[in-house]
Amino acid sequence: MPPVLTLASGSATRRQMLEAAGLEIAVAAARVDEESVKAALLAEGATPRDVADALAEMKAAKTGGLVLGADQVLEAGGALISKPESPAEAVTQILSLSGQTHRLLSAAVLFRDGAPVWRHVGVARLTMRTLSPAFVEAYVARTWDEIRHSVGGYQIEAEGIRLMARIEGDHFTILGLPLLELLNYLVISGEIEG
Amino acid sequence: MPPVLTLASGSATRRQMLEAAGLEIAVAAARVDEESVKAALLAEGATPRDVADALAEMKAAKTGGLVLGADQVLEAGGALISKPESPAEAVTQILSLSGQTHRLLSAAVLFRDGAPVWRHVGVARLTMRTLSPAFVEAYVARTWDEIRHSVGGYQIEAEGIRLMARIEGDHFTILGLPLLELLNYLVISGEIEG
Numbered sequence: 001m002p003p004v005l006t007l008a009s010g011s012a013t014r015r016q017m018l019e020a021a022g023l024e025i026a027v028a029a030a031r032v033d034e035e036s037v038k039a040a041l042l043a044e045g046a047t048p049r050d051v052a053d054a055l056a057e058m059k060a061a062k063t064g065g066l067v068l069g070a071d072q073v074l075e076a077g078g079a080l081i082s083k084p085e086s087p088a089e090a091v092t093q094i095l096s097l098s099g100q101t102h103r104l105l106s107a108a109v110l111f112r113d114g115a116p117v118w119r120h121v122g123v124a125r126l127t128m129r130t131l132s133p134a135f136v137e138a139y140v141a142r143t144w145d146e147i148r149h150s151v152g153g154y155q156i157e158a159e160g161i162r163l164m165a166r167i168e169g170d171h172f173t174i175l176g177l178p179l180l181e182l183l184n185y186l187v188i189s190g191e192i193e194g
Numbered sequence: 195m196p197p198v199l200t201l202a203s204g205s206a207t208r209r210q211m212l213e214a215a216g217l218e219i220a221v222a223a224a225r226v227d228e229e230s231v232k233a234a235l236l237a238e239g240a241t242p243r244d245v246a247d248a249l250a251e252m253k254a255a256k257t258g259g260l261v262l263g264a265d266q267v268l269e270a271g272g273a274l275i276s277k278p279e280s281p282a283e284a285v286t287q288i289l290s291l292s293g294q295t296h297r298l299l300s301a302a303v304l305f306r307d308g309a310p311v312w313r314h315v316g317v318a319r320l321t322m323r324t325l326s327p328a329f330v331e332a333y334v335a336r337t338w339d340e341i342r343h344s345v346g347g348y349q350i351e352a353e354g355i356r357l358m359a360r361i362e363g364d365h366f367t368i369l370g371l372p373l374l375e376l377l378n379y380l381v382i383s384g385e386i387e388g
Contacts, residue, residue: 022336022353129378135387142216159216161366162377162388171365172355183356184323193329194356 052107076102090153122178124169246301270296284347316372318363
């Protein structure tokens with residue numbers, strides 16, 4: 001079967017989510033300088049929702065056919081938190097979230113031949129337990145190879161669940177893609193069976 | 195490291211959830227005639243919550259040390275739906291849920307040396323899209339080897355997500371174990387680091 005869509009994101013988690021749902025997909029990760037775009041948008045007063053949506057759109061607009069762009073941002077106390085660049089930064093990030101509630105916003109934009117045809121931003125709220133520096137340092141040391149690819153420096157689908165006190169919102173949004181809403185659009189528009 | 199607890203359930207999904215969270219566990223699946231117990235409890239007027247909780251407790255009470263019992267029931271229109279015994283029954287179950295909202299109740303009971311020390315019942319609400327018989331038959335034919343172990347005959351973590359229009363509630367509860375609440379108890383009681 002030919003692929004239903006092209007995923008314009010290098011995220012292994014998103015690819016796995018789509019494949020688990022039984023979709024045939026192609027992957028063509030777009031080259032977008034996310035940090036520069038994010039900084040420029042924030043300087044213009046963009047909201048976290050705007051930032052996630054704009055990055056998802058930029059990724060999707062770069063390829064032809066039916067293309068899915070996706071992006072996730074983490075917002076805490078009005079600031080956006082990125083993927084950590086070092087274990088030390090991951091420890092700092094997690095400790096800044098400790099005992100607090102933060103939001104994960106996952107944007108998806110679907111393009112058909114260069115024009116946007118569907119978009120959605122899913123939002124989830126997560127509250128971390130109050131964590132000791134020693135616990136966080138040990139967690140980062142054990143899991144760095146996985147968490148370095150995640151905003152906020154944790155993976156809820158693995159040991160990162162142990163950082164959390166409370167989770168509100170859709171699991172797929174937390175993993176980085178509002179899968180249910182995407183699938184419903186693909187069924188309604190006749191791209192996949194339903 | 196010695197195991198933190200014994201999982202008194204043969205469910206591969208529950209074992210994977212606990213292991214993904216970084217817990218060392220032992221598994222000792224208890225032999226409980228679930229269908230007979232369920233029928234007896236329902237005849238006595240038990241609620242779906244009571245049924246899930248009682249089955250979780252029965253499983254945990256059969257082993258020594260720190261033991262986790264878990265059970266999940268599916269309630270739709272006041273009736274409980276079990277694991278399907280044949281592909282034909284899975285098709286009938288899914289079509290009976292099509293276009294409707296149902297509840298998944300996941301009970302966990304923790305025993306220490308034969309006495310219950312903690313319990314929780316998580317509840318999630320799922321709404322299926324209106325599905326055609328042909329689509330459901332093809333889904334069951336493709337996935338029978340996996341869905342035969344799931345109440346209601348679908349797996350949300352795989353292609354079963356394509357049956358759903360709306361999901362409200364905790365993902366871990368949907369998978370069959372209220373993991374977040376369990377982990378919080380294990381941290382608070384000093385069984386695991388936090």
